[in-house]
Amino acid sequence: MIRELTKTSLWLVLLLALLLPVSALAMENEDCLGCHNDSDMVGEELFINAQVFDHTVHAEMGCASCHDNVTEEHPDDGLTPAKAGCLDCHENINEDYAGSVHANNASCGDCHNPHQVRGLTEVSGHDLNQQCAVCHESADMVQQHDEWLPQANLHIAKLPCISCHTESDDYEIVLYIIQKESDKVLGDFELSALDDLQKLGGEKGAQGVIDLNGDDFISLTELRTFHRNPANEDLRLQATLMPSDVSHKIEILEDRYDCSYCHAAGPEAVQTSYVALPTAGGGYQRIDVEKGAVLDALYGTPDFYMMGATRNASMNIIGLLIILGGLVMPIGHGTLRFFTRKNRKH
Numbered sequence: 187m188i189r190e191l192t193k194t195s196l197w198l199v200l201l202l203a204l205l206l207p208v209s210a211l212a213m214e215n216e217d218c219l220g221c222h223n224d225s226d227m228v229g230e231e232l233f234i235n236a237q238v239f240d241h242t243v244h245a246e247m248g249c250a251s252c253h254d255n256v257t258e259e260h261p262d263d264g265l266t267p268a269k270a271g272c273l274d275c276h277e278n279i280n281e282d283y284a285g286s287v288h289a290n291n292a293s294c295g296d297c298h299n300p301h302q303v304r305g306l307t308e309v310s311g312h313d314l315n316q317q318c319a320v321c322h323e324s325a326d327m328v329q330q331h332d333e334w335l336p337q338a339n340l341h342i343a344k345l346p347c348i349s350c351h352t353e354s355d356d357y358e359i360v361l362y363i364i365q366k367e368s369d370k371v372l373g374d375f376e377l378s379a380l381d382d383l384q385k386l387g388g389e390k391g392a393q394g395v396i397d398l399n400g401d402d403f404i405s406l407t408e409l410r411t412f413h414r415n416p417a418n419e420d421l422r423l424q425a426t427l428m429p430s431d432v433s434h435k436i437e438i439l440e441d442r443y444d445c446s447y448c449h450a451a452g453p454e455a456v457q458t459s460y461v462a463l464p465t466a467g468g469g470y471q472r473i474d475v476e477k478g479a480v481l482d483a484l485y486g487t488p489d490f491y492m493m494g495a496t497r498n499a500s501m502n503i504i505g506l507l508i509i510l511g512g513l514v515m516p517i518g519h520g521t522l523r524f525f526t527r528k529n530r531k532h
Contacts, residue, residue, distance in 0.1 A: 213258055215240075218249045234301045241467025242303055252300070272300075282435040292321070308469040310362060310462060311426035312377060314346040322347075334443065345427055350442040354429030357448075359459035359480045360472070361487065363395065366420040375422060380464040386417070392463050395421075397473060404461055404475045409486045423461070425480065425490035430458075449494035456480055456492060 218234075225233040239245050250256065252270035257263055272294040273280050283289055288297075297317055315324075324342060331338035349357065363383065364375040383392035390400060396412045397404055412418055427448070441447055459480045460472040479486040484500055 213249070213256060213260065215245060215249050217258075218256075235468075237466065238468050239301045241465065241469055242301070243305070244300055244303060272298075279434050282433045286434060286436040287438070288434075288436045296320075302468075304469050306428075306432055307472050308465075310377065310470055311344075311346040311360065311428055312362075314348060315342070318347045336445075344425070346429075348432050348436070349427055349429050351436050351438065352429060352432050353435065353437075353439065354431055354433075356430035357427050357456070358430055359456050359490070360426050360428045361423045361459060361461045361475070361480075361490075362426065362470075363461070363463070364422050364424045375424070377424075378421070378464070380466065383464065386421075393473070396461055396463075402473055404473055404479075406476045406479045406482060406486050409475070409479055409482075413485070413488060422489050423487055425459075425487060427456075427492075446494070449492070 219236040219239070221227050222232055222234040223236040244252070253267045254270070255265055255268045257265070260267070276294075297320075328339045328342055331342065335341055348354075363378045365378045365382065367374050367376050380392055383395050386392075387394035394400065395418070396408060398408050398411060409423075412421075412423075457478050459475040461475055462470040462472050465471050480490055483491055
């Protein structure tokens, strides 16, 4: 009887050992980053910025999810760490990407660092274009687009490449706080860093610079106050037209050659907008803005104007008055000459 129990226990131990996931024997994220967050220890190639990685979805899954043969004995165990393939989890992307012009020219890792990867809403349009610029230099792209696209440099600076080169039907305006680099009157503006905004926001933090009541919603009144506040004279809002969703099927789309695709869509196309604020991990978080606020080019977003879409009732009235005022003189003068024509005959 005792012998049978011993055999049974032995089999249970062996079974548990077989069923026990390797990741349970592996190190935790903190253990891995204890070395890999130190470039002097592991070298630049294996360096992982812990602060950035901790804010990615991959960090939530854990290092062992992709490197499942790393044990507590690493690196002394002599094993080469396994690497999971991106398509092991992202198989649904493969079909889109296979039909992309990128498919035969770039692998996932050429555009996405798995230790820094973020969702679409967590990156800026500038960062997205920086990814593209690794292979497609901005100056070359401006020159190529300039052959047919008016103000190509402005379009490429204010639009993520994926806005035109993926099949997204819905767009939204994302506003970023930018600030002067120097005290020069005509100095360049750059995306505001988290530290700078935290200093300006004081106890309210970076969000307090523009979300004055801290309700995670930015009203048109708050936008007006932001622009009129003398303390913000070196700050502006920079708008980017971002796709609401994006595929990995990068392609050249014929309908994007038609300016009316964006510029004659009417004001309904840009009703949705957000302000994106930098976060501690190097990404961005979005805050909802009052619907239609970007259409108020006079008070809401004075640095944003999209021909064919932006509207402002006050500006429409002022423009109409200017036109009518310009017509008063020629019409009045012509009418007066008509009624006094007989007098002028003598």
